[in-house]
Amino acid sequence: MADVKEEYIRVGTSLYKLAHQPLANGTTVLRRIPWSFGTIRQDYGKSHTPPIKKYDGFCTVPSHTDYHKEIDGFYNLYEPITHVPVEGEFPDIIKLMRHIFGEQFELGLDYMQLLYRQPTQKLPILLLVSEERNTGKTTFLNFLKAVFQDNTTFNTNEDFRSQFNADWAGKLLIVVDEVLLCRREDSERLKNLSTAQTYKVEAKGKDRQEVNFFAKFVLCSNNELFPVIIDMGETRYWVRKVMRLDSDDTNFLQKLKEQIPAFLYYLQHRPLSTTKESRMWFNPALIRTEALERIMQSNRNHTEIDIVELLRTIMESQNVDKVSFIPQDLLPLLSLNGVKVELWHIRKVVKELWRLKPAPNALSYTTYQYDYSKPSKYGAINRVGRFYTVTKEFLYTLNI
Numbered sequence: 267m268a269d270v271k272e273e274y275i276r277v278g279t280s281l282y283k284l285a286h287q288p289l290a291n292g293t294t295v296l297r298r299i300p301w302s303f304g305t306i307r308q309d310y311g312k313s314h315t316p317p318i319k320k321y322d323g324f325c326t327v328p329s330h331t332d333y334h335k336e337i338d339g340f341y342n343l344y345e346p347i348t349h350v351p352v353e354g355e356f357p358d359i360i361k362l363m364r365h366i367f368g369e370q371f372e373l374g375l376d377y378m379q380l381l382y383r384q385p386t387q388k389l390p391i392l393l394l395v396s397e398e399r400n401t402g403k404t405t406f407l408n409f410l411k412a413v414f415q416d417n418t419t420f421n422t423n424e425d426f427r428s429q430f431n432a433d434w435a436g437k438l439l440i441v442v443d444e445v446l447l448c449r450r451e452d453s454e455r456l457k458n459l460s461t462a463q464t465y466k467v468e469a470k471g472k473d474r475q476e477v478n479f480f481a482k483f484v485l486c487s488n489n490e491l492f493p494v495i496i497d498m499g500e501t502r503y504w505v506r507k508v509m510r511l512d513s514d515d516t517n518f519l520q521k522l523k524e525q526i527p528a529f530l531y532y533l534q535h536r537p538l539s540t541t542k543e544s545r546m547w548f549n550p551a552l553i554r555t556e557a558l559e560r561i562m563q564s565n566r567n568h569t570e571i572d573i574v575e576l577l578r579t580i581m582e583s584q585n586v587d588k589v590s591f592i593p594q595d596l597l598p599l600l601s602l603n604g605v606k607v608e609l610w611h612i613r614k615v616v617k618e619l620w621r622l623k624p625a626p627n628a629l630s631y632t633t634y635q636y637d638y639s640k641p642s643k644y645g646a647i648n649r650v651g652r653f654y655t656v657t658k659e660f661l662y663t664l665n666i
Contacts, residue, residue: 274301274318277341281306281318295416296345326436328385328417328480331534343436345416354528358521359409366394366406366508372539373552379533380547381414385438386480390504390546391460393445393485395493395557401508403486405519407441410484412523413530414438437481445485445493453495456483460502461545490557491564498562498619498664501550505558563665569611570619572600574664577656580634583642588657590631592624595649602636616654620664624652631655 273284275298283301286294306315325340333346367374380387394403411418417438434440462479487493496503515521543549576599577589593612600607616622625631631653637645 272316274306274316275321275341276318277321278323326477328438330382330385330414330530344438347413347415347417349413349527349530351531351534352527353531354525356525356529356532358518359525359529362402362406362409362518362522365402365511366506368506370506370553370555373548375533375536376538376540376548378413378529379536379538381438381482382530382533386478387542388461388480388546389482390548390553391456391483391485391502393487393493393503393505394508395487395490395505395561396508396510397488397490398510399488400511400514402511403508404443405522407443407484407486408519409522410439410441412519413526434481435477435479439484440481441484441486443486445487450495456494457500457502459483491561493561495565496558496561497565500562501544502546503558503561504548504553505555505561507555507557559665567611567615567619569605569607570615570664572603572605572607573612573615574661576600576603578661580644581658581661583644584634584646587659588655589634590653590655591633592649592651592653595633595635599634599636620656620660622654622656624654626652628652 275282275284281301281303282298285297285299287297288294310316319336321336321341322339323341324343325337326343327334327337328344330347333342333344335342335346363374363378364371377389377392380389394401394406396403407420411420419434419437419440421434421440421442459479459481460483464477464479485493490507494503496505540548540552573596576596580589581587593609593616596612597607597609600612628651630648630650632646632648633653634644635647636643639645
């Protein structure tokens with residue numbers, strides 16, 4: 267006869283067997299395997315059918331401190347974590363947190379505390395970068411997996427791009443090691459998901475279903491300049507450059523796992539060092555780092571940089587504080603400087619990146635053209651059109 271400890275549930279009209287699938291690392295993961303009543307009768311006989319818990323449907327309600335598997339007759343797909351908080355010391359976890367978050371150590375503790383105590387709170391996309399090896403980035407991802415267990419999933423770049431997302435849409439943490447999402451559509455999808463309240467879950471052979479989305483993203487990359495596309499002014503990323511570890515302790519992860527109960531007890535009783543100041547909790551100024559600035563600068567539109575250099579040169583040579591122009595005015599000036607550019611590139615910078623507004627009507631304005639007879643190479647000329655105006659102060663704010 268089959269093991270009496272086997273568990274079965276009926277959700278709606280579908281039957282599932284709850285099984286713990288062994289993994290290569292020695293742990294197991296809970297699987298809900300579609301089953302049939304006929305198979306149960308074959309295994310147990312008609313008179314020894316095991317108890318089957320019945321639910322009206324599935325739901326996903328995250329909680330680590332007040333977890334319930336059944337909520338108003340629905341089966342909670344969010345998994346409980348097995349750690350029992352207990353007061354104690356956790357020196358190795360403190361060591362890891364200080365290494366990853368550095369001078370933002372307290373913010374890092376807030377991040378972990380919000381994950382644990384307020385799992386539905388939106389948080390910034392945490393991106394850990396370093397060109398060096400043995401920095402502890404992957405160890406931190408494994409630590410997150412150890413803390414939040416089955417509610418953390420490791421994705422690849424291809425998983426993230428796949429249209430089928432049922433295996434990760436209900437997770438607390440989606441972590442990607444060696445991330446390289448350098449396409450614009452990848453960046454836009456990541457940003458939208460980080461702030462989305464709902465999401466369309468899609469599985470093979472099943473209809474799409476809208477669910478609440480509360481997942482947070484943690485990414486790692488060896489590319490410090492182009493791991494993802496991050497535009498200037500973006501506030502959804504928290505980028506940390508991680509330094510090389512001083513030593514290589516092969517038992518470090520095991521030590522971290524043993525200290526998790528004490529760490530969770532600490533997070534339960536620790537007062538937050540910040541208050542909610544944005545939809546992603548943290549004031550963007552608090553989590554802005556040099557590593558983020560480097561990525562934003564590296565992702566800058568090259569046409570934008572060329573236009574800024576041209577306008578600065580004109581302002582300095584003509585001793586003016588502003589320049590007016592229409593995109594057609596800049597095209598020959600850039601071409602004569604050896605810049606290969608098309609008119610739509612210039613329009614994209616002016617309208618989409620700088621968000622400038624043209625004059626409401628076609629008016630007279632003073633712009634500049636090449637004049638080789640003058641030492642400055644530029645001469646003023648009057649034209650008529652719906653022109654844009656860029657000031658020296660505006661160029662300064664672009665930080666180019």
